[in-house]
Structures are given as structure tokens and as C-alpha cells.
Amino acid sequence: MATRTSPAPRGQQRTRSKGATAKGPTTTARGKTAAARPARASGSPKDQGRTTPATRQSEATPEPRQDDRPALPVRVIRATWMSLARLTGSAVRKFGHDVHPERELRRDGSGFFLLLLALAVAAVEWWALTGIIADSVHAAAGGTFGWMALLVPFMLGIGAVRLFRYPERQRANNRIAIGELFILFAGSGIAHLVGGQPTLSEGLDALWRAGGVVGFLVAGPLTALLTAWPVGILLSVVVFLGLLIITATPFRHIPSRLRALYEHLMGQDLADARGSGDHPEDAEEHDQSYLYAGHGSTATPKPKRRKRLFGKDQSEDRPADDDDTGFVGDEAFERAVVEDEERRARESGASESGAGEGGAAVPPGVRRPTKQERAAENLKRAQGIGVPESPDHAPAVPGRPPRNAPEGSTEAIDIVPAAKALLVPSTPVQPQAPPSPIPQRTEQLQLAGDVAYTLPPSDYLPAGTPPKERSEANDAVVAALTHTLDQFNVDARVTGFSRGPTVTRYEIELAPGTKVERVTALSKNISYAVASSDVRILSPIPGKSAIGIEIPNTDRETVSLGDVLRSGNARKTDHPMVMGVGKDVEGGFVVANLAKMPHLLVAGATGAGKSSFVNSMITSILMRSTPDEVRMVMVDPKRVELTAYEGVPHLITPIITSPKKAAEALQWVVREMDTRYDDLANYGYKHIDDFNKAVRNGKVVPPEGSKRVVRPYPYLLVIVDELADLMMVAPRDVEDSIVRITQLARAAGIHLVLATQRPSVDVVTGLIKANVPSRMAFATSSVTDSRVVLDQPGAEKLIGQGDALFLPMGASKTIRVQGAWVTESEIHRVVEHVKGQLQAVYREDVAVEAPKKQIDDDIGDDLDVLLQATELVVTTQFGSTSMLQRKLRVGFAKAGRLMDLLESRGVVGPSEGSKARDVLVKPDDLAPVLAAMRGDDPPAPSAAPREPVDLVADDLASRTQAVEYYDGADSGEGDEGSSDAWNLTGR
Numbered sequence: 001m002a003t004r005t006s007p008a009p010r011g012q013q014r015t016r017s018k019g020a021t022a023k024g025p026t027t028t029a030r031g032k033t034a035a036a037r038p039a040r041a042s043g044s045p046k047d048q049g050r051t052t053p054a055t056r057q058s059e060a061t062p063e064p065r066q067d068d069r070p071a072l073p074v075r076v077i078r079a080t081w082m083s084l085a086r087l088t089g090s091a092v093r094k095f096g097h098d099v100h101p102e103r104e105l106r107r108d109g110s111g112f113f114l115l116l117l118a119l120a121v122a123a124v125e126w127w128a129l130t131g132i133i134a135d136s137v138h139a140a141a142g143g144t145f146g147w148m149a150l151l152v153p154f155m156l157g158i159g160a161v162r163l164f165r166y167p168e169r170q171r172a173n174n175r176i177a178i179g180e181l182f183i184l185f186a187g188s189g190i191a192h193l194v195g196g197q198p199t200l201s202e203g204l205d206a207l208w209r210a211g212g213v214v215g216f217l218v219a220g221p222l223t224a225l226l227t228a229w230p231v232g233i234l235l236s237v238v239v240f241l242g243l244l245i246i247t248a249t250p251f252r253h254i255p256s257r258l259r260a261l262y263e264h265l266m267g268q269d270l271a272d273a274r275g276s277g278d279h280p281e282d283a284e285e286h287d288q289s290y291l292y293a294g295h296g297s298t299a300t301p302k303p304k305r306r307k308r309l310f311g312k313d314q315s316e317d318r319p320a321d322d323d324d325t326g327f328v329g330d331e332a333f334e335r336a337v338v339e340d341e342e343r344r345a346r347e348s349g350a351s352e353s354g355a356g357e358g359g360a361a362v363p364p365g366v367r368r369p370t371k372q373e374r375a376a377e378n379l380k381r382a383q384g385i386g387v388p389e390s391p392d393h394a395p396a397v398p399g400r401p402p403r404n405a406p407e408g409s410t411e412a413i414d415i416v417p418a419a420k421a422l423l424v425p426s427t428p429v430q431p432q433a434p435p436s437p438i439p440q441r442t443e444q445l446q447l448a449g450d451v452a453y454t455l456p457p458s459d460y461l462p463a464g465t466p467p468k469e470r471s472e473a474n475d476a477v478v479a480a481l482t483h484t485l486d487q488f489n490v491d492a493r494v495t496g497f498s499r500g501p502t503v504t505r506y507e508i509e510l511a512p513g514t515k516v517e518r519v520t521a522l523s524k525n526i527s528y529a530v531a532s533s534d535v536r537i538l539s540p541i542p543g544k545s546a547i548g549i550e551i552p553n554t555d556r557e558t559v560s561l562g563d564v565l566r567s568g569n570a571r572k573t574d575h576p577m578v579m580g581v582g583k584d585v586e587g588g589f590v591v592a593n594l595a596k597m598p599h600l601l602v603a604g605a606t607g608a609g610k611s612s613f614v615n616s617m618i619t620s621i622l623m624r625s626t627p628d629e630v631r632m633v634m635v636d637p638k639r640v641e642l643t644a645y646e647g648v649p650h651l652i653t654p655i656i657t658s659p660k661k662a663a664e665a666l667q668w669v670v671r672e673m674d675t676r677y678d679d680l681a682n683y684g685y686k687h688i689d690d691f692n693k694a695v696r697n698g699k700v701v702p703p704e705g706s707k708r709v710v711r712p713y714p715y716l717l718v719i720v721d722e723l724a725d726l727m728m729v730a731p732r733d734v735e736d737s738i739v740r741i742t743q744l745a746r747a748a749g750i751h752l753v754l755a756t757q758r759p760s761v762d763v764v765t766g767l768i769k770a771n772v773p774s775r776m777a778f779a780t781s782s783v784t785d786s787r788v789v790l791d792q793p794g795a796e797k798l799i800g801q802g803d804a805l806f807l808p809m810g811a812s813k814t815i816r817v818q819g820a821w822v823t824e825s826e827i828h829r830v831v832e833h834v835k836g837q838l839q840a841v842y843r844e845d846v847a848v849e850a851p852k853k854q855i856d857d858d859i860g861d862d863l864d865v866l867l868q869a870t871e872l873v874v875t876t877q878f879g880s881t882s883m884l885q886r887k888l889r890v891g892f893a894k895a896g897r898l899m900d901l902l903e904s905r906g907v908v909g910p911s912e913g914s915k916a917r918d919v920l921v922k923p924d925d926l927a928p929v930l931a932a933m934r935g936d937d938p939p940a941p942s943a944a945p946r947e948p949v950d951l952v953a954d955d956l957a958s959r960t961q962a963v964e965y966y967d968g969a970d971s972g973e974g975d976e977g978s979s980d981a982w983n984l985t986g987r
């Protein structure tokens with residue numbers, strides 16, 4: 001219309017005819033473009049205001065004159081049209097849930113046109129209006145589509161509504177238009193078939209009463225090729241395809257969509273239907289939901305409930321070391337991290353109910369707030385105005401009760417068992433731990449020899465400052481995140497946060513159809529908005545349909561070891577190897593059992609908090625265990641980190657500072673492990689816990705005649721504070737020992753903790769890594785280091801000073817923790833307490849290089865038979881070759897060779913012709929001779945020093961942790977498969 005009446009240049013005409021603006025060419029973006037076009041056509045730059053040469057040139061081009069504008073009536077008509085269009089548009093936009101497309105993108109004029117057209121066709125086709133105009137409309141609509149003209153108003157109406165409400169979603173609009181055309185064309189074809197397939201010769205009236213001209217053109221040629229039925233089926237398929245296109249439904253989602261539609265029509269919740277993963281492929285196109293579900297249905301997928309293999313987790317009923325089942329050793333499904341059972345129960349309850357899962361399920365009938373409302377609400381909350389607080393002051397999340405909600409509430413914490421690793425240790429923000437004792441075992445513990453031993457009192461580790469659950473800093477970050485999301489038009493919202501001591505994890509939930517990548521791609525903008533470079537994004541938070549954004553607290557808190565050891569998790573078990581790790585991002589206490597790890601690698605850059613962690617670990621052990629239960633070997637090449645513990649009775653050797661001696665100590669540990677294994681094998685147990693339990697129950701009886709008193713083995717914890725120093729001195733030997741220990745020592749109750757500030761591949765070799773399953777990564781200086789420690793990036797983003805990622809054995813995801821902190825004076829008090837009760841009794845052979853186990857070349861493959869020969873000759877005190885022949889069933893030559901070997905080892909004297917040789921070894925000395933032949937250590941009767949503490953084992957039954965002691969008088973006696981090398985209690 002404007003084109004015909006307006007003398008304006010073409011570009012301007014085109015733009016105006018789109019009805020983008022009624023304010024003239026410079027009032028909107030479109031207007032500006034329109035004004036610039038004639039200038040460009042004549043070689044002028046866009047900016048006509050500047051006096052550049054180009055501008056001067058443009059001055060020659062005549063500007064559109066005032067009278068180039070459309071005539072007044074045209075302008076009046078257009079203005080009226082646009083006013084009506086806008087009015088209608090805003091009414092349609094208010095219908096259902098409000099939408100607010102940007103002003104520049106609106107296409108109200110076109111929408112209004114389609115709406116009028118729809119009304120016109122409806123008036124004629126539906127309400128049979130007559131008259132000249134009506135006849136023309138019928139000729140156009142009915143003549144074109146026949147019966148299908150009845151659908152035209154409906155389709156035009158859809159188009160109009162889309163243009164009013166979602167003009168910016170061009171792809172979706174085009175898709176719907178294409179789908180409608182499919183239906184219209186194929187439907188007209190079907191109408192043509194059903195209407196008796198009229199021919200042109202029957203006249204237009206006949207065509208109108210069938211499928212119109214389009215129906216004739218579509219179905220006519222096809223029926224010429226095929227019969228009517230196949231064509232009808234084919235066209236029906238096309239109609240169906242059109243429906244799929246309109247609703248953006250891939251074939252595989254047809255059942256779920258139908259179910260969703262059915263449930264929607266029946267007024268049921270759509271949560272399950274959406275859980276089947278039917279997301280339209282295009283994020284832009286989630287708006288199609290209005291066709292079948294309503295835009296506001298935002299349900300998150302309900303996780304499939306996993307069944308437990310058994311009715312209960314085995315660990316639930318079974319205290320670590322003291323039950324009646326006869327089974328104490330490693331249990332299936334046991335984890336390093338000690339969990340809170342109540343919470344676990346609550347979690348499974350939450351996941352089963354599915355209510356509020358992920359925090360995003362909006363109950364039917366509840367309208368999802370608009371972006372503006374959400375922003376306003378978050379900001380209000382951030383400012384603390386007018387928004388009701390949940391009891392724990394954490395932001396309320398729609399559809400779920402607040403954290404710290406009472407038992408039985410459907411708290412929105414869901415843990416899919418496989419992903420539990422990350423969330424298991426945390427309990428929802430706990431108030432300050434009650435000042436109850438550490439741990440539950442506070443009665444006097446009888447050590448072997450009737451020595452009473454008391455664990456250090458819990459007030460040696462005072463409570464820390466009460467944790468904050470929310471601070472102004474958190475509110476400011478929520479506001480910044482909301483603003484960033486809105487700024488980048490990401491349809492997502494901050495639904496809550498959980499504050500840990502060092503970082504807070506903010507939870508972001510996406511509207512259906514919004515891609516996760518839209519948030520993760522904003523990581524730099526988020527860093528910018530919250531002014532922190534250490535932003536870590538978890539997508540998703542395991543077990544939750546939400547994205548987690550971890551942002552350091554500007555007001556971080558220290559986690560006191562005392563609080564961790566007083567937490568419910570720590571007091572739940574009296575296992576002596578349980579240590580306080582720290583607090584996780586949700587403010588839950590993390591407690592781990594070193595025996596279950598079973599070996600731990602601690603790494604991080606200098607100053608990141610490794611030594612503090614090791615201190616917390618050792619102090620935890622001192623606070624919770626007696627020297628009978630846990631013995632330690634400490635290697636401290638830096639010489640300063642562990643000196644505070646010098647002299648504690650839990651040590652079996654002075655703290656080792658020389659890397660060379662440390663390498664030797666590791667070899668001793670290997671020997672200790674072998675000895676324990678021998679005992680396990682001899683007595684038929686698989687794990688040291690089983691063996692110890694049997695010993696306490698009197699089921700382990702030494703062979704008759706043996707004077708050995710069998711006692712339980714303590715756990716042996718080997719702590720290396722700087723692995724790199726050891727690896728520099730003897731890389732091969734250290735690696736060999738570590739690998740051997742880590743491969744086997746678990747069952748022997750020997751556990752390794754390796755700390756290093758150089759987590760490079762030459763220190764933490766592939767072999768070591770493969771055998772040390774639990775990892776604790778403090779801040780590393782590079783992503784490469786993080787990969788070496790954790791096999792994944794992340795540690796390089798930590799913020800130091802105890803901030804760590806904990807990856808316990810079997811976990812697939814790391815737990816972010818703030819390590820527990822224990823001060824030097826606290827350590828001093830604890831150490832003085834334990835030292836005041838018992839003096840350390842060191843074994844001297846620990847750091848002495850063991851003779852290499854080497855079988856002499858001349859023995860070769862004959863070791864077994866030589867050992868038998870030696871035993872025979874020494875016990876009978878008869879050095880006869882023919883006796884060897886007879887008893888060992890060997891030939892003369894072999895017996896002669898054995899006799900020569902015995903002579904060379906000083907067992908028998910030289911040959912005296914046909915006489916038997918002199919036997920030089922007395923039966924009492926047989927054992928060391930056999931050991932020497934085997935290349936073993938000779939048994940060392942004096943290896944375990946007896947001074948200065950002399951404990952007498954006589955009151956085993958009354959003790960909580962009974963430990964039997966070796967009767968030192970016969971320490972040198974050979975006793976198959978065992979020596980006193982295991983005697984770590986070393987009197």
C-alpha cells in the first residue's frame with residue numbers, strides 16, 4: 001500500500017511497509033536503516049552528520065524532501081493501523097502468562113493483519129457471512145483449499161498469536177508455518193479425494209466442495225499414478241508430519257508427547273512426561289509447549305530409583321571392629337568417607353518422593369515467576385526486604401522445604417547412588433557441633449599389661465567460631481548472578497545456595513529448553529560480575545538437576561578439627577583410623593576412615609595446606625586411638641613439619657628425616673607386610689581385622705610346643721610428608737616398595753599417606769598413582785598438576801589455605817572441602833597428654849637396610865630340597881649322604897651335591913671317607929641357618945627393645961580393645977610362618 005502511494009525511495013518504502021515504526025525514519029533502528037539506504041545508494045556513508053569527504057559528496061545527493069513522505073491519509077491510516085495492532089498485540093501478550101518481546105523486534109502490524117484475515121475467513125467459512133466481500137473471501141479461501149478453508153482461520157490465528165507474542169523466535173515461527181502448509185496442502189488433497197475427485201470440467205463449484213484448486217493439484221496427479229487409497233494414506237502421513245513439525249516432536253518422543261498431552265488434558269502433573277527427556281532440539285523452540293502443555297510447566301526429570309542390593313547397607317548395622325557376626329574385615333560397599341545415616345535415609349526419601357527434586361518442580365497450578373519477577377525477588381532477597389526467610393536463613397526454593405527442614409520433609413537433596421561420592425559426606429548446614437566428647441569411647445582403655453590409657457580429653461581441641469549460614473556477601477553474589485543471567489538473556493534463575501566455610505555453591509536452574517551451555521559459557525562473565533577469578537562451575541551438581549557455581553566467600557571461615565571430630569559422623573564410629581577431614585561446600589562435616597581409603601595421596605603447591613592436613617590427620621589418630629590400635633611411621637624429610645610428634649607412643653621408630661633411611665623404612669614396611677601375610681595365610685584369614693577378632697576371641701592358637709603368644713596386629717600408618725625427596729634419593733627402590741605396599745597392604749592393616757608439593761609424573765609415577773586410590777588435592781600451580789593428582793582439572797582453581805578437592809577411593813566426583821585446622825598449641829597439648837602416659841618404644845630394625853633376599857647361585861633350583869636336607873641333618877645330627885638319598889629320595893649324585901652345599905654353609909664338616917660327616921649346627925640354631933639359605937632376615941631376638949615400658953598382659957577380657965602381648969622370654973623361637981617381627985607393640 002505504501003509502495004503505491006509513497007514517493008519515498010524504495011528502501012524506505014520497504015521498511016515502512018513492514019510497519020516497524022510510525023515515528024518516522026529516524027525513530028527506530030529500522031527507521032535509521034531506511035534513511036541510510038538512499039544515501040548509501042549514492043555513495044554516501046551511513047553517518048550523514050559528519051563532514052567527511054564522503055559526507056560532502058552525499059550533500060550533492062538530494063535528501064528526501066518533506067513532500068516525499070506518504071500522503072497524509074496514508075500516514076493516518078498507517079498510524080491508526082499500527083495503534084490498533086499494538087493495542088491488540090498487548091492484549092494478546094497479556095493473555096496467559098505475560099510475555100515481553102523487545103520493542104524493536106515486535107511485528108504487531110503483521111500479526112494484526114493475520115488476525116483480521118483469520119476473522120474474515122472465519123466469518124465467511126464458519127459463520128457463512130454473505131455479500132460481495134464475503135464472496136470474494138470465500139472464492140479465495142474455499143476456492144483455494146476447498147473444505148480445508150475451515151482450518152484456515154485457525155492456522156492464521158496461530159500465526160497471528162505467534163507474531164504478537166514471540167516475534168523474535170523466527171525459526172520456530174517459520175517451522176510452525178511450514179507445518180501448517182503441510183497440513184493445509186495434504187489436507188486439501190485428502191478433501192479432494194473425499195469430495196469425489198472432481199475434475200476441472202465440473203467447474204469451480206465442484207472443486208470448492210472438495211479440496212479446492214490446491215486439493216485438485218495435489219491429489220489429481222497422484223491419483224493418476226496410484227489409486228485413491230494409497231494417495232489418501234500418503235497424504236495422511238504428510239498431515240501427521242505437519243503436526244510433528246508444528247509441535248517440534250521427533251519421532252522418538254511421540255509417545256511421551258502424547259502422554260503429556262493426555263495428562264495435560266486430564267489436568268495431571270507433567271513431571272513424569274518431561275522426565276523422559278523429550279526436549280525440543282532447538283533451545284529457541286521450547287515455546288511450542290504452549291501448544292500442548294502450557295509454558296509454565298517446568299518439571300525436572302525424576303531420577304530413576306535405584307534399588308539397594310540388600311535391604312540395608314551392610315555398614316549400617318556393623319560397627320567397625322566389634323560385632324558378633326564373625327566378620328570384621330573389609331565389607332562390600334564400604335567407603336572411605338564416613339556418612340551420616342540419617343541424612344542418607346532422608347536423601348533416599350527425597351529421591352523416592354521426587355517432590356521438589358532438584359528444587360525445580362513447580363506444583364500444578366503454580367505459575368512460574370517471570371524473569372522480571374525472579375530478578376526482583378532475588379534482588380529483594382539480596383537486600384533482605386519483604387521476602388520471607390526460611391528458618392535457616394537460606395533462600396527459599398520454590399517447591400521444596402528449606403534446608404534444615406525437620407525430619408521427614410522432602411528436602412531437595414537427591415543422591416543417585418552412583419554419584420553419591422560427591423555429596424555423601426555432607427550434612428546440611430549443621431549448627432555448631434555440640435560440645436560432646438571425642439569420640440564416644442571415653443572410658444579408660446586398658447592397654448596390654450594392665451596399663452590404663454585415656455584418650456586426650458575433647459576440650460584439648462576447642463570449638464571454632466560458629467559457621468555463618470548466610471552473609472551479605474552471599475546476597476550480593478546472588479544479585480550479581482541474577483543480573484548476569486538476565487543481561488545475557490539466559491532463562492535461568494538462582495534457586496538457592498549452600499554456604500561452606502571457604503566457598504558457597506550457588507544453584508542455578510534452567511527453564512525447559514534452555515541449554516546448560518548457555519550458563520557454562522558465561523563463566524568468564526560470572527567471574528567478572530562477582531570479581532573473582534576462582535569460579536568453578538559444576539554442571540550439573542551430581543544428583544540434582546541444577547548447575548552449581550562455586551564462588552569463594554569473601555568472608556571465609558576456619559574449620560576447627562575439634563568441631564569435625566565432635567560431629568555426628570565422627571562420633572558414630574569408634575574406628576581408630578577415622579580422621580577429621582574438614583567441611584564440604586554445603587557446610588557438612590567430612591570424616592574419613594583411613595583404613596578404607598586404603599592409601600592416600602596428598603598433593604598441592606607449597607603453602608596450600610598439605611602439612612596442616614597431615615597434622616589434622618595425626619592429631620585425629622592421637623585423639624581417637626591407643627598405641628595398641630594404631631602405630632605410625634613418620635617420614636619428614638623437611639625436618640620441621642612433624643617434629644611436634646616426636647616421642648609419641650604411637651610411633652614405632654623415631655621420625656625419619658633422612659630420605660635414604662626413609663627408603664629403607666619403606667622396605668621394612670614391605671617385610672612387615674609379608675610377615676603379616678604369612679600369619680594370615682597360616683591361620684586362614686583374609687584380613688587383619690578378621691585375624692585380630694579371632695585372636696581376641698581366643699580362636700587363634702599357636703601350634704603345639706610353640707611359646708608364641710599371638711596378639712592382634714595394630715594398624716600401621718605410614719606417613720611420608722614429602723615424597724619428592726624420597727624419589728630423588730632412590731626412585732626405583734621407593735617406587736618398588738610403595739607399589740608393593742599399596743598393592744597388598746590393605747588386608748594387612750598397613751596404610752600409606754604420601755604427601756608431595758611436586759605432583760609431577762616423575763614423583764607421582766603412573767605405578768604409584770595406579771595403586772594409591774584416594775587423593776586429596778590442595779591448590780596446585782597448574783592444571784597439569786591437577787590432572788596428575790586427580791586425573792581431572794579443578795585443583796588449579798582452588799584458593800589455597802586448606803581448600804581442597806577430596807577424591808576418596810571409588811568416588812567418581814571430587815568433594816570440595818575446607819581442611820580441618822588444628823593449631824600448634826592444640827597439637828602440643830594432645831602430644832603431651834599421650835606422651836605423659838606412655839613412652840615411645842622404638843623398633844631398631846625399621847630403618848636398617850634389609851639384606852637383599854638373594855638365593856645363592858650355587859643353590860639354584862635346589863633350595864627346597866636343600867632346606868629339607870639341612871633340617872634332616874641338623875635334627876638327626878647325622879651327616880650321612882646315603883641317609884639323604886633314602887629320606888629325600890634323590891640319587892647319589894644329588895645327595896652328594898647337597899652334602900657339599902651343606903659343607904659350604906658350615907652345617908656339616910668335611911668328608912671323612914665312608915664315615916658320616918660331623919654336624920656343626922645344633923638344632924637350636926636351625927632357624928637362622930634356614931633363613932640364611934632362603935635369603936630371609938635372620939630372626940632377631942633382640943629386635944624389639946624391651947625398655948622402658950614393661951606392660952603385662954593379664955586382663956585381656958576386660959579390655960575394650962584387647963591386645964595380647966608377646967611373652968618376650970622366648971622371642972627367638974622359630975615358629976613356622978611367624979617371627980616376632982610383627983611385634984609392633986615392641987616391649
Ligand SMILES: Nc1ncnc2c1ncn2[C@@H]1O[C@H](COP(=O)(O)OP(=O)(O)OP(=O)(O)O)[C@@H](O)[C@H]1O
Nearest residue numbers: 605606607608609610611612757801802819820821
Ligand atoms: N585448613 C586450613 N585452615 C586454615 N588455614 C590453613 C589451613 N591449611 C593451611 N592453612 C594456612 O596455610 C598456611 C600454609 O599451610 P601448610 O603449611 O599446611 O601448607 P603446605 O602445603 O604444607 O606448604 P609446604 O609444602 O610449603 O609445607 C598455613 O600456615 C595456614 O595459615
